[in-house]
Amino acid sequence: MNGKIYTNSFDIPLTPITKSLYLQALKCQNAFHLIHDEVIQKPNTASFGGYLEWGDYLSLCKGLFPGTPTVEKSTNREESIELSSNYLKQKISHFGSQLRFENFVGSVELMEYEKERDGWILWDFRPIGSIKQDILRSFFFYQKLVEGLGYRVIGFKLIRIQTKFVYKGGEIPSEEYLLIDDVTSRMESEFGVREEEWNLFLQTIQTGNEGSFPYSFLENKPSCRSLKTCLSPSHCAKGKESAKEVFDYRDSSELAKQWFQSGYSSYESVPDSELSPIQKIQKESHCSGKVHFDTAALSQYLSNVTKSVAFLDFESINPYLPIYPETKPFQHIPYLYSLHIWDQETDTLTHKTYLHDDLGSDPRKNVMEHLQNDLPKGITIFSFNDFFEKLIIQESATVFPEYLEFWDSIKSMFIDLALPFKKLWIYHPGQNGKASLKEILPCFSDESHFGLTIREGQDANYQYLRLIKKQVTAEEKKRVLEDLIAYCKLDSYGLFLIYRMLQKRLSVI
Structure with missing residues (x-):
């Protein structure tokens, strides 16, 4: 109802936790709670133009698995979840599996059942050239959903793009354009890291469930790198929202956080002894209001x-x-x-x-x-x-x-x-x-x-x-x-x- 999930014992609505929210929590606890608790709206992260090609890319990926049924996205998510559940119970491979376990929801591009080992291989389709950490984290999130529903996960596979592929005209040949990566062994070798991330994530959720989450730009780990990218400085740096200037310094990175923690809130407040030559130029220009110009x-x-x-x-x-x-x-x-x-x-x-x-x-x-x-x-x-x-x-x-x-x-x-x-x-x-x-x-x-x-x-x-x-x-x-x-x-x-x-x-x- 209205995108909410209700607990069995109480009529208390819970905001569904999606893969994107999970990834957000691993980057910044503050941002996760700001979005999950509906303090702010989820920022739009859609890239320009990506969806214009996605349909054709998805068709190429699906073409590798002829005859596999698809769970079409429906305005009624319950119908999609129910259909996916039926495919899982009948051990039928299917595209677009809609999963829900407790308060976690997710969509897996392909759930492939392997009869010999009586288990499921999770597939992800990504129009990218290299494997990023977030892909492995996404797989782990899916694994938790599938295993939570009582099914056995035996592998993880990714379809991505062969960046060296040279198009010759006509239809794009899937076997040359697409790369299949079996990342099962990597997932197994990094299980400890993924499990630690998951446990920290569960602690983050628990902290929020116990009461009002204590937003803090510095104390909560992890958090965003800069106050300039913070989703809500009025929550995460209450009373210090105007201290963004120290994050404008070139090449400051984590150093700016230390300055912020030390109470520096403006260009002029940071001592010259802590600045690089380039940063000193910035400070002088901002303090004087004049343009720096290296004539020579x-x-x-x-x-x-x-x-x-x-x-x-x-x-x-x-x-x-x-x-x-x-x-x-x-x-x-x-x-x-x-x-x-x-x-x-x-x-x-x-x-x-x-x-x-x-x-x-x-x-x-x-x-x-x-x-x-x-x-x-x-x-x-x-x-x-x-x-x-x-x-x-x-x-x-x-x-x-x-x-x-x-x-x-x-x-x-x-x-x-x-x-x-x-x-x-x-x-x-x-x-x-x-x-x-x-x-x-x-x-x-x-x-x-x-x-x-x-x-x-x-x-x-x-x-x-x-x-x-x-x-x-x-x-x-x-x-x-x-x-x-x-x-x-x-x-x-x-x-x-x-x-x-x-x-x-x-x-x-």
Whole structure:
């Protein structure tokens, strides 16, 4: 009823404990109780675009087990749980098993019954390239549910993605694209660790059941690493909510927690003796309210820049189910670029852009062709974290070798405009320790991504993938294409504004 579970002896509603809540408890006891006790709403952790590919990925996984029935997700969860229970009693393998034991609920991708050993193998399907700790913890959570229901678990298997797989076109061959990992032996070898985590988890639940949970950012273990990521500082650091500043210090990690425990609550409160050279720069900038500017380092950094300069930004998709021939899972495929070209002698700024709107074809060749035509020869190219732009061009030229000469001619012309901010050769107090373009641009100009419909790269990735998957109307398609161009344009224009700012400051000093 209303998502609640009621005890047999009392009409007291209990919030179901899911796998995600269990994993949350292992990371932060405070966060678990804040969500479980409904003090705050569970944060939305859904990633951009993942569900757009999940259905096809799930079909590939299921294709390895023909004839296996599926427990479809129902608005009435009781029906799904009952159907799963019947399959378990009849020893029938099935997908999407809905399990409930006491106050724990979970969904296992595949419950496979093995007659010879009279036990169940738990399967998980993950569109990932490597095995993470949370996967093993998830398996243990499922194991506790299955064993609690009185069934024997004999193995654990994971289906994930072969990241070295190269798509050749047509249907994706499951046997080449998918990897099957039998993690049974690893689960057995790490049983002690998993059991210890489970017992601590049960203690966490018991502490909450005994009364109001004593939220504490420092005393409860584990807890989140930073007060800035805390789900509710008003509970976990009551009276000290404003002490987030010490967590803005670069490279502070666990040290910031020690500062917080010592009573330091602001930049100026942390003694210089405990700060690194970079952190001292931050402190001085915040205390004085002035921009730190390392003239010598920045002069050297810009010493070989050409008279005309270019500012380049790409947008890409990186689907885990490859779409275009000669691509790998998670490979970034460019579909849009924005290029601003500034002629310093004439003070002329020119904008060039290309958006691949033929959604049924590979965009890379067209992107490379237009970029080669739009980019003047022999000029400096600024990008933010330029490894990304260079990798995209290099990988595209490898598939389309007619552009290898173009790549060879420009790869030495790139300069990373993020470098001065990472090194703290320049630092504005408004950055609050961050060094992303979204944080930097408003500090040094009147421009900001805040007013855009699309404000970050992940959303741009998702929106273009929506277009490819034809999940938009014709009217919406037009709007999305315009929004993508506007977002990418501001990125490259922002680079120009930052470069001009650096030049002006150097000319004045």
